[in-house]
Amino acid sequence: MGKLVNGEWKDTWYDTSETGGAFQRDTSKFRSWVTADGEPGPDGADGFKAESGRYHLYVSFACPWAHRALIFRTLKGLEQHIDVSVVHPDMLGDGWTFDTNFDGATGDRQGGRRFLRDLYTGVNPDVSGRVTVPVLYDTATNTIVSNESAEIIRMFNSAFDGLTGNTDDYWPKPLRGRIEEVNARVYDTLNNGVYKAGFATTQDAYEDAVVPLFDTLDWLEDLLGQNRYLAGDTLTEADWRLFTTLIRFDAVYHGHFKCNRRRIVDYPNLWAYTRELYQVPGIADTVRFDHFMRHYHYSHETINPHRIVPVGPALDLDAPHGRDKPRDQMGAA
Structure with missing residues (x-):
């Protein structure tokens, strides 16, 4: 480091x-x-x-x-x-x-x-x-x-x-209060929470991180059963800030950082939501699982001293996400 x-x-x-x-x-x-x-x-x-x-x-x-x-x-x-x-x-x-x-x-x-x-x-x-x-x-x-x-x-x-000439706005004024509220929780307990769990050097510090991490994932699963996106029906920066953690979770954080109570694929709404964002035009080109797997498992010698890089998991991110269905059918795909 x-x-x-x-x-x-x-x-x-x-x-x-x-x-x-x-x-x-x-x-x-x-x-x-x-x-x-x-x-x-x-x-x-x-x-x-x-x-x-x-x-x-x-x-x-x-x-x-x-x-x-x-x-x-x-x-x-x-x-x-x-x-x-x-x-x-x-x-x-x-x-x-x-x-x-x-x-x-x-x-x-x-x-x-x-x-x-x-x-x-x-x-x-x-x-x-x-x-x-x-x-x-x-x-x-x-x-x-x-x-x-x-x-x-x-x-x-x-x-x-x-x-x-691109005026798409992922920080719209009417939603800024809600975006900030979501960002604060997601950053502390999830974006940074996976690192707090993975880099902890005592059992207490690990549990202090991993318990609220899964509390937040449970909260997000419920929220995405009601809303298309984190701030309602509009795709905002809050969604993209969450996405970069979700897309790495099953491949890296679940095993390498001991965040192993559940995987993202075990959450119907979160997994469908992750696929939806991955399928936004151009986004797949920014996702490099080979870099994810190599960096975390090879670089963190204190966690993985033999630097064995796992081969999996196999994730079908191109499967239909179903998030454009009526809300009572979301997460069913």
Whole structure:
């Protein structure tokens, strides 16, 4: 895993000795905004003007946070405006690398760097913290705009609309209160909850994570029996933030992170919903199970010391989802 300490790379795993065995995620370090006109973003941070070809997106196909950004790049028609570099799925002593000996790993297509950390130290030679994806990089000023996925997807949602003509809105004003409410629970107990369960180093810390995780899955199953989507009948960012965890759950989190009370395929509504979102045009191209399986099982030596990469599961994501049926028939497919 590793991290930067005052610009120097340290190969160190998460330290849970002071948290009772509980995993705590670092906060993102770069929090500026791309806006339509270059004015400051919603939190007053520096603004960068939306321009075609100016920004470069660094992602991992394995990472659910980076996957959010890839999905919004697709949904909003930004492929021709924002180029992408994909890191290698193995995250070992040097962290994310730009090695290309795995299908889909592109190398650094913007600057020819060897390690993702070189992007961080190139912007701030004294930076400290984890080196994470996604990263939205401004090639005009050679700086990192943001490495916070929740904010990058909101930039993609609206800032480039004037360039693309795509005005689809996954953060509509009338639903923002509900979206935020759902996001808060899903992030704490599920998006991050799988990591809190998987990276726990005591039984108590594990159970403190895994019990609310399945409480939330049960709640979502009930909710999706009543509503088409998490905020009602409108597909929003809340759905896509959930999707990147659901699509990895049975392949990775169920076994590798010991989230094994039930699988997503055991929840009729959640499984149909996962298939529906997967079948949205363009989304399947952002889903790489080979990267999922390789990254988690090969990179996490403390969890899987022999680095055996499982072969399964076999998931039929192209099966009819039935979510367009009347609500009393949802989940029956």
